[in-house]
Amino acid sequence: MDDVCAAARRLAGxxxxxxxxxxxxxxxxxxxRILFKAETLQRTGSFKIRGAYNxxxxxxxxxRAGGVVxxxxxxxxxxxxxxxxxxxxxxxxxxxxxxxxxxxDRVRAMGAEIVPFDRFRDDRMTVVxxxxxxxxxxxxxxxxxxxxxxxxxxGLEILDQARAAGAEPDAVVVPCGGGGLTAGVAxxxxxxxxxxxIWGVEPEGFDDTRRSLAEGRRVANLPGHNSICDxxxxxxxxxxxxxxxxxxxxxxxTVGDDEAVAAVREAMLSLKLxxxxxxxxxLAALLSGKIPVAxxxxxxVLSGGNVDxxxxxxxxxxxx
Amino acid sequence: MDDVCAAARRLAGxxxxxxxxxxxxxxxxxxxRILFKAETLQRTGSFKIRGAYNxxxxxxxxxRAGGVVxxxxxxxxxxxxxxxxxxxxxxxxxxxxxxxxxxxDRVRAMGAEIVPFDRFRDDRMTVVxxxxxxxxxxxxxxxxxxxxxxxxxxGLEILDQARAAGAEPDAVVVPCGGGGLTAGVAxxxxxxxxxxxIWGVEPEGFDDTRRSLAEGRRVANLPGHNSICDxxxxxxxxxxxxxxxxxxxxxxxTVGDDEAVAAVREAMLSLKLxxxxxxxxxLAALLSGKIPVAxxxxxxVLSGGNVDxxxxxxxxxxxx
Numbered sequence: 029m030d031d032v033c034a035a036a037r038r039l040a041g042x043x044x045x046x047x048x049x050x051x052x053x054x055x056x057x058x059x060x061r062i063l064f065k066a067e068t069l070q071r072t073g074s075f076k077i078r079g080a081y082n083x084x085x086x087x088x089x090x091x092r093a094g095g096v097v098x099x100x101x102x103x104x105x106x107x108x109x110x111x112x113x114x115x116x117x118x119x120x121x122x123x124x125x126x127x128x129x130x131x132x133d134r135v136r137a138m139g140a141e142i143v144p145f146d147r148f149r150d151d152r153m154t155v156v157x158x159x160x161x162x163x164x165x166x167x168x169x170x171x172x173x174x175x176x177x178x179x180x181x182x183g184l185e186i187l188d189q190a191r192a193a194g195a196e197p198d199a200v201v202v203p204c205g206g207g208g209l210t211a212g213v214a215x216x217x218x219x220x221x222x223x224x225x226i227w228g229v230e231p232e233g234f235d236d237t238r239r240s241l242a243e244g245r246r247v248a249n250l251p252g253h254n255s256i257c258d259x260x261x262x263x264x265x266x267x268x269x270x271x272x273x274x275x276x277x278x279x280x281x282t283v284g285d286d287e288a289v290a291a292v293r294e295a296m297l298s299l300k301l302x303x304x305x306x307x308x309x310x311l312a313a314l315l316s317g318k319i320p321v322a323x324x325x326x327x328x329v330l331s332g333g334n335v336d337x338x339x340x341x342x343x344x345x346x347x348x
Numbered sequence: 349m350d351d352v353c354a355a356a357r358r359l360a361g362x363x364x365x366x367x368x369x370x371x372x373x374x375x376x377x378x379x380x381r382i383l384f385k386a387e388t389l390q391r392t393g394s395f396k397i398r399g400a401y402n403x404x405x406x407x408x409x410x411x412r413a414g415g416v417v418x419x420x421x422x423x424x425x426x427x428x429x430x431x432x433x434x435x436x437x438x439x440x441x442x443x444x445x446x447x448x449x450x451x452x453d454r455v456r457a458m459g460a461e462i463v464p465f466d467r468f469r470d471d472r473m474t475v476v477x478x479x480x481x482x483x484x485x486x487x488x489x490x491x492x493x494x495x496x497x498x499x500x501x502x503g504l505e506i507l508d509q510a511r512a513a514g515a516e517p518d519a520v521v522v523p524c525g526g527g528g529l530t531a532g533v534a535x536x537x538x539x540x541x542x543x544x545x546i547w548g549v550e551p552e553g554f555d556d557t558r559r560s561l562a563e564g565r566r567v568a569n570l571p572g573h574n575s576i577c578d579x580x581x582x583x584x585x586x587x588x589x590x591x592x593x594x595x596x597x598x599x600x601x602t603v604g605d606d607e608a609v610a611a612v613r614e615a616m617l618s619l620k621l622x623x624x625x626x627x628x629x630x631l632a633a634l635l636s637g638k639i640p641v642a643x644x645x646x647x648x649v650l651s652g653g654n655v656d657x658x659x660x661x662x663x664x665x666x667x668x
Contacts, residue, residue, distance in 0.1 A: 333620035345661030
């Protein structure tokens, strides 16, 4: 919790205090009080700037001056690229070649160098090794206590904003890839509200955290799956994040691509928010009834909104 | 200004205090500080609930119990329907048959009765006359001091939120249909910041307020035009709104459909907000350079986000 508070101080004036939004019509339809933490409105379009900036800010200045390296499906890449830009340092980012073009374009626009890799064939660490050997610092996407602490500032803001809205959350629902956001939010929220349940939500076929919790040890995703939720396609839980999540969270539910798409549409139609599929899985868990909300106060983290316009149009177009 | 403050008291707990959002990347690109007042996130998806609820709340209770009547292209219809629902009274709404389906569906879902009319052929007052003769109260879309006062609460919030963000607006840019939102915002903002310029933005072919200001008297739109900005297609400025706007605003600029579409896309891609074309004309005026922002602090009101998913997908789809 001290690390999360330190991250909040580093991020002041850098990260947006994103609004906690409420929709009367959706509340009425689902029979509960739902508060949406709109990290879609965060700088770089997702929560990832929080952890990336916190990590880079905590580096020794001499070490930091050599630049940073990251591998990412896209949102972490933007977070690292923007944080590096703010510090005026070099960033080299390995990104899957099939990442949404909007994510690739934005990373390039922030001045980072992109090294493409194959999401299913290449080992991420091998791809970035040459730059690490030259002395640049790795900014990992989730398995790092400074990254977790940065993402945890989402939880601190939820606490403040829920209190200001006169709400005490029964549950907080968080999209879960490598588990960094889930772990950070769990630390911050359960630190102040021990009774609040933290739920992770994973895409079907990428339920590594759910299966790891069931087995009591970290297990990787099986090959052969794919999902529309590109932001959440991590190979396995992090060591740091899993140790936190096994202690702090109530559980994980999974949602299918069809449910993620329905949530993206609902967010467009009711909330007027552009949410990417991976960012909408928390809402999907509510709409599908997998996480009950009737009579409860539930916070849903909408973790990102970086989606190609053409892909978004296809997702939305069928809902008329 | 007293009327606006009274409206704010009536709307407390009813209207959402919508966030004032800022985007570092867009600021950098346009070279100024732009604050977006996201009325897209308002209850019913547009600012219209403010004026409608204020009007209905101010009615004599016995009179109010007989129900209300309105004519609207859609957003005002939703505002009136929702306000009537909150008061538990009947609402009859005349809506153009070509209004976006999402607007028609939502009005019906709020329990209002819809009477369709032809936007280009029928006289609006004639359409609703039978219900008015039965004693129901007209809630006009803009030409009414209580409606203007309700919309003016957008301006009060802008003042508070800009102050909290350490910003003093040089200009506030407002989508302009009948001029109610423009007039209300102008009263509130210039009351506290006499030096702030209020700019209205109208669609090409529906620049009745611009032409009326030029001629010094109210003139109607010429027939034969159409626009994608369905929320702004009013026949002429209101008597009440024009008297305010001629005194309080700096001027009006017009934008074409292509510029409105580009702004809808920019809002999707950069701001992650779903904005309808009529709600995006303020941003369009900035992106097209018609209202300069370099070196300035400019507030842009995004007035609504009620757009059919299929139409929205078509608008967005071309931008990939």
